[in-house]
Amino acid sequence: MKKLLSGNEAIALGAKIAGVKYASAYPGTPSTEILENLAKMAGVRADWAPNEKVALDSVAGASYAGARALATMKHVGLNVASETLFYLAYTGVNAGLVLISADDPGAWSSQNEQDNRHYARFAKVPCLEPADSQEAMDFVAIAFDLSEQFDTPVILRTTTRISHSKSVVNVPEDNRHAPRALKEFVPDMSKYAMIPANARRRHPVVEDRLKKLGEWANTAPVNQIEWGDKSMGIVTSSVAYQYASEVFVGYSFLKLGMSYPLPEKLIRDFASKVERLVVVEELDPFFEHEIRAMGIPCVGKEYFPLTNEFSLAVVREGARKLGVAQPDYATASVAAQVPARPPALCPGCPHRSTFYTLRKLKLRVAGDIGCYSIGVLPPFNAIDTLGCMGASLGVAQGVDAVGENNAKHPWVAVIGDSPFFHAGMPALANIVYNRGASTVLILDNDTTAMTGQQENPGTGKTLQGASVQKIDIEQVVRGMGIKDVFVVDAFDEPAVEQTIKAAVAIKDRPSVVISRGPCVFLDTYADKYIDDVDLVKCNGCSLCFRVGCPAIYKGELDATTHKPKALIDPLLCIGCDVCLQVCPRDAIFRVGN
Amino acid sequence: MLTASDIVAEVGMALGLDAKKSEVHGFSQRGGVVESHVRWGKRVGAPLGEKGNIDYLLAFELMESARWIEFLKPGGTVIVNRQRILPMSATVGDALYPSDEAIDQALRVVTTKIVYVDGLEVATDLGNKNLANTVLLGALARVMEVDPEVWLDVIVKRVPHKYIEQNKQAFWAGRMGEKVPS
Structure with missing residues (x-):
């Protein structure tokens, strides 16, 4: 079948x-x-x-x-x-x-x-x-x-x-x-x-x-030779083979289905029967170095790039340099006129209030891995460092240890619920143990959102959806000895702001803010109404643009300020109210029930 | 969109051809761009096509047709859904959404075979805006000159039972749409 x-x-x-x-x-x-x-x-x-x-x-x-x-x-x-x-x-x-x-x-x-x-x-x-x-x-x-x-x-x-x-x-x-x-x-x-x-x-x-x-x-049958023109022998694997098969048409191929250890006798035999051995591999010169170490001459990375993903165009370019004629497809270059479409936090995302606030308070932020890495992008520009799962807490502790988490530059660590279980817990233990005074924001959206809403130990559900013991992040944090633990509704921007300020003000001991609100893709997310803009009250102050919501866009210019008024796309808005809360003129209101 | 490209690939299989489909996306779920490539042939190696050499371009959003037009073979066919989804660069940045004329001109650099479809409107008229992609597949089926029954067989297998009739209607609505300019 x-x-x-x-x-x-x-x-x-x-x-x-x-x-x-x-x-x-x-x-x-x-x-x-x-x-x-x-x-x-x-x-x-x-x-x-x-x-x-x-x-x-x-x-x-x-x-x-x-x-x-x-x-x-x-x-x-x-x-x-x-x-x-x-x-x-x-x-x-x-x-x-x-x-x-x-x-x-x-x-x-x-x-x-x-x-x-x-x-x-x-x-x-x-x-x-x-x-x-x-x-x-x-x-x-x-x-x-x-x-x-x-x-x-x-x-x-x-x-x-x-x-x-x-x-x-x-x-x-x-x-x-x-x-x-x-x-x-x-x-x-x-x-x-x-x-x-x-x-x-x-x-x-x-x-x-x-x-x-x-x-x-x-x-092993996973390594295959396809004989063709012996003036060139291509050693390749994985998707690089697929590209090479359409570019080096008719040449001999050694397709490696096993990339380690390499079949030395097979390679030696193949190399001895072709005039020129060419290695076509994505990323590092792994085969190339191994084959050279066998004393077999070959070429590779001088023709095919070491960085970035391969494509037909990339492999063709290398083939051209090797003297293998390639079709030249004319391309019109018009894409430059089209505005970029950068990713954004979804309308209704619980992380929005946090990054709006971090930007507003001009805090320095050690970031982590998750949807909230979008906090690096405009309009937030709110994350200073980002490395790997759990790195936020370790980085914050190091900054703190050398005295740089201070009144002039307060730092906070920002991590999601799933990364907290992944690698954040030992790092929080480190902060407590080594007398750190970092503020840690745990953005608990009750899921592993970035990869498509998978369950984790904090959601109370298994991969198959069975109900299990839910590990309570607040209890974990308190159990580690953190006294100052604040839990705040992620959809209440003023409260998020007030809470972060209070936590950052604590300078002699660690503090944790758990900003709680479900991912917009979860069934538990409550969307009952949408928000709209009163265009008489709106004067184009642009504050609501800073929440970085795809549902808010620019309308006509205000007659007095000559700045664009806000409009809300009713198809995209989900009624999270963050824009409503940041509007200083009460120009945003709820529609429907 | 990802289901739509699966359907196109499976139509290729149903015609007895080798087929591959691959989508390129990073933060796609969060408003970024998704491109999906489908290739049919006696044997398909590369899972992705290349610029200047694809036969049909199906743009699910108006402005995206211009972004990807450089992939189309000169004289190829582009099908454009007229729906606009504003990018963040325009909503919070200073970028401007291009005018209909600018987009059309950009497409005309490569081809005159441009088919505009009001996918969302047609779908909404049929009572379910989620049918927009099926409307677009209908339009694609028309220009690709593949037996519509082959398409419908694949679509029917892919959608939940209670949506089969709606999807058939959407497919035919897309297929009966505007004529392809020569």
Whole structure:
């Protein structure tokens, strides 16, 4: 049965067919949909974890206990989970364990575009790379088998373009979950308990395993040679293969489905039969350096860029420089006349009042990862630093420790509810423990909004929507010993402002403001009316434009101030009232009920 | 929009072709731009098309037609939904939404085959503004000269049962719309 599936849908299906019993992840673009799809499949237990390290540790436990297990994460999630990956590389597995790393060339929704093939080499574990959805499904099964055959965790690396593109998949008629009996856990401390003495004994095992994996790779069906014109041999993988296949038409290809360890004999054989070896790979010169280290001459990054996502145009440009003629498609350059369409906080977003206030109070802000990273953009321009999940609290503590969180430049840390559980809690412990005096704003919108409204430990719901114990952020914060904890309604801008001022004024001890209001996409969001503008009262003061709401736009010029009056789009407005609250002339009013 | 491009890709499959679809979006849910590429062929490698070489451009918003027109092959067909969604650069910044004439001129640099559709209006007349995308698919089906039954088969499989009739109506309304200029 042919189906059009995204890479992520195909991975979920492949995992189900391979009999995966347990899967865990923290949501992260472009990986999120894998677990969301698995959650719907009978026979699979799929859980959101508070972060990627916790996810991978529990997946390790499931594997030790004898169940095939899957962890999924975005590329930077593997940074968080890397400590687990490295001990897993030494302990190996019991039942098969696969880790999906979904990389993001082009940094479409990430803070960087790191190339996680390096993790495979670094941790000395195999890495498979599908080039389309069919391979995504097929390679998951291969990865589980490989994991069990070689007693190793296996990384399956996708990119945004592989995870999110849809392509045709031959879905087996019988694609039910294949239940597998738990493989008995045979206690073996020398394998599973990495005290130094055992770690030293396991290291040679890891090195030996890597050699055997390299041998396997030489004849593995995931690595394929397509012979053509031998004046040029293209070594490539993943989506780079897809672009190259349309650009280097008729040339010879070595398509690597396994990007680590590399099949040295196969590469040597391929290289010996072509006149020129060309490596076409997205991001880092990973293959190129490995192949050069084998003593095989090749070219790569002098023709194809190291940064940003590939495209047909980018690969064509490299091909042209290599003397392979390419069509030159005339393009009209008219786009410059079209205004940009930057992202914005949604109409009704609970974060709006906070960023309006932070801007108004001219506070310095250590930011975090979430929808609220839009606070960096106009009209807020309200975030000074932004790095990774949980970084806001650590950065604020460092600023505070060196005396820069002062009356002249008060700093605050801003973090969402889901990142608070992910990495904020240890950082808050650090603030308390080390006598910090930071103000921490926790924007609790009761969901993991950025990746599409996933549940988290604070929402009281599991991935499948079952009701569970809700972890109360206020209790957690108080439990850590913070005395000054303020809870404020995110949709009450004056209260948000007053509360932040009060918290920032506390200079000798830490304070926490929990700004609470549901994400506009949640069912619990109450929208009963819309707001409108009284154009007689409005004088174009423009304050309401500073709330950065897509529903508010500029109308006619006011006769006195010669500034545009505000208009509200009734199709977009959701009646959150933040603009109404900031209007100094009471020109905004509620319509309807 | 993402469902609409899935439908286009599945129509390609229904015609026995290889098909790929890929969307490019970052903060899309938060008002940013989403582009979605669909490619059909005997074998499709790249999941994304390239500037100056696509056959049909379907703009779900008026101004976006001009932003993406450079992707269209000279003489290709562009279908434009007349709906305007103001960008934040215009609502809080100093950018101006281009005039209808400016947008039309920009499109004419590349092609004269421009089909304007009042997707939202037609959908609203049919009683459900969520049908706008289906109206646009109807317009696309007309210019692509693919058997409408193939489209309808795919659409029917994709939408919840109670919306099937509405979607069929929207498809035909889009398909019967304005003639394609030659």
